[in-house]
Amino acid sequence: MPVNYLKSGSVSWHPKSRRQRLIAWGLWFSGLALFCICWRVISENTIWEFLYDADEQALSLLGRMVPPDWQVTGSLLAPLWDTINIATIGTLLGLLIAFPLAFLAARNTSPHPVLRGFALLVIVSSRSINALIWAMLLVTIVGPGVFAGMLAIALRSIGFLGKLLYEAIEEVEVGPVEAVRSTGASPMQVLQVAIWPQIKPAFAGISVYRWDINIRESTTLGLVGAGGIGLAMNAAINNLAWAQVATVFVLIFLTVLLSEWVSANVRRHVS
Amino acid sequence: MTDISGKDVRLNAARQGVWRPLPVIGQRWKRLTLNAAVLVYLVLATSSIEVNWARVSQGMDRGLDFVASFTRPDFMSRLDEIGLGLLESLTMTFVATVIGTVLAIPVGLGAAANMAPTPVYLFCRAVIAISRTFQEIIIAILFVTMFGFGPLAGVMTLAFATLGFTAKLLAEDIEDVRKDALEAVKATGAGWLQWVNYAVQPQVMPRLIGLSMYRLDINFRESAVIGIVGAGGIGATLNTSINRYDYDTSAAILILIIIIVLLSEYLSGHIRRWTA
Numbered sequence: 339m340p341v342n343y344l345k346s347g348s349v350s351w352h353p354k355s356r357r358q359r360l361i362a363w364g365l366w367f368s369g370l371a372l373f374c375i376c377w378r379v380i381s382e383n384t385i386w387e388f389l390y391d392a393d394e395q396a397l398s399l400l401g402r403m404v405p406p407d408w409q410v411t412g413s414l415l416a417p418l419w420d421t422i423n424i425a426t427i428g429t430l431l432g433l434l435i436a437f438p439l440a441f442l443a444a445r446n447t448s449p450h451p452v453l454r455g456f457a458l459l460v461i462v463s464s465r466s467i468n469a470l471i472w473a474m475l476l477v478t479i480v481g482p483g484v485f486a487g488m489l490a491i492a493l494r495s496i497g498f499l500g501k502l503l504y505e506a507i508e509e510v511e512v513g514p515v516e517a518v519r520s521t522g523a524s525p526m527q528v529l530q531v532a533i534w535p536q537i538k539p540a541f542a543g544i545s546v547y548r549w550d551i552n553i554r555e556s557t558t559l560g561l562v563g564a565g566g567i568g569l570a571m572n573a574a575i576n577n578l579a580w581a582q583v584a585t586v587f588v589l590i591f592l593t594v595l596l597s598e599w600v601s602a603n604v605r606r607h608v609s
Numbered sequence: 610m611t612d613i614s615g616k617d618v619r620l621n622a623a624r625q626g627v628w629r630p631l632p633v634i635g636q637r638w639k640r641l642t643l644n645a646a647v648l649v650y651l652v653l654a655t656s657s658i659e660v661n662w663a664r665v666s667q668g669m670d671r672g673l674d675f676v677a678s679f680t681r682p683d684f685m686s687r688l689d690e691i692g693l694g695l696l697e698s699l700t701m702t703f704v705a706t707v708i709g710t711v712l713a714i715p716v717g718l719g720a721a722a723n724m725a726p727t728p729v730y731l732f733c734r735a736v737i738a739i740s741r742t743f744q745e746i747i748i749a750i751l752f753v754t755m756f757g758f759g760p761l762a763g764v765m766t767l768a769f770a771t772l773g774f775t776a777k778l779l780a781e782d783i784e785d786v787r788k789d790a791l792e793a794v795k796a797t798g799a800g801w802l803q804w805v806n807y808a809v810q811p812q813v814m815p816r817l818i819g820l821s822m823y824r825l826d827i828n829f830r831e832s833a834v835i836g837i838v839g840a841g842g843i844g845a846t847l848n849t850s851i852n853r854y855d856y857d858t859s860a861a862i863l864i865l866i867i868i869i870v871l872l873s874e875y876l877s878g879h880i881r882r883w884t885a
Contacts, residue, residue, distance in 0.1 A: 388757025
């Protein structure tokens, strides 16, 4: 803790040394400069005339959304069921692929470094690409509908589940693994008896967590034609029927709250 | 009520050298009901899938074409659009992360139960819930309607999403701060701002930096999507290329996205280790 004795006889105190403060100042300054440059780029690409009436637009939009059109609620329940199915089946499909992949990717269970590299590549690619982009691609491949949505959610989930699972596998205690191996157990038996029980709570927590995220993501897949409540939302938006859009929003909000509650409870239970 | 007969069966099997781990759910009927429920759900859920296999087999060629395009990504023929889109995405990401994180600090403080009075707490929690419930793309649709096409709507969308994400995690961290520091600083007669700055800020700052780095990453990925509804960034270019079946360009864009995400993950890992 640097202390400066000033000429006037008083003492000044700083939590950081002069050099640390200079570095911190430089970092803040360059960050601010970068922010200004970036803002300039955005400002140049923005048509500011659109913004003159933004407050009116926002108010009129809000005015048309309130009150929501409750009469369409009944016809929205089937798409909502589809959305939940997309998320659930998508998560299950994702788990099916992510589970073996995680064992290939974990440093302590991977059979070969090349396989490990491949598994990590799959995980990174899957994580980098949003479910909506997967859905756009899959709609052009398998046609519009719930099936494309499920596949999109599955493809997106592989990376997330795989990453968290392999991190859990890497943190496994070696004691039980060595103990079981020393009894002459085969690699599969070691997996089943020594490793699986250790990662089971993490497995349950991660799956439910991803399911919760998938419920949110699957609400929008309909925008690109991949089924669910997003389809109804897209149709309502295209018809400028904002009161119906508001109903969809309320339903999405309630569903997400419910899924978050379920996921939080399960995770608290297993951890 | 333990299942005694089941235990006997297990013991007998074990004496003959067959060992099975204990089931997670002790009672047999509960286990069976749960399995049956799962089965019924799976049947119900999959029955709503309509797969047009003729369409799929037709689309399969396209799918293979897409996979193949990763071996010959085309960076050159749309270089200008890709360059501009990426630049816009990157600037949007940075500006939105900064604005969102700055806004998240007061909201996060307000959403921490040990910092804020109840009305403020409830208000901030409501803001967080709304921001976290709706996907970026839904917010983007609304903002594009209000503010017109272009990156500004994208920046606002991402900033709003960042606000909810960062504020929630920040609030959790603030609720976990060590009480003795809080009491010590308060005992010196510090005002509220001094209290927050000297007792809370040093404890949560590393976490906040880590969160904003992580969010930078997420925002870049999201910026590739919100372009679909006209909120600027690389997403518009990607959307056009997919709709035109110009998969070589799509592959090039996706590869660029993956590389940038990898780089930023690597960098943010370093920065987080450095600040923690």
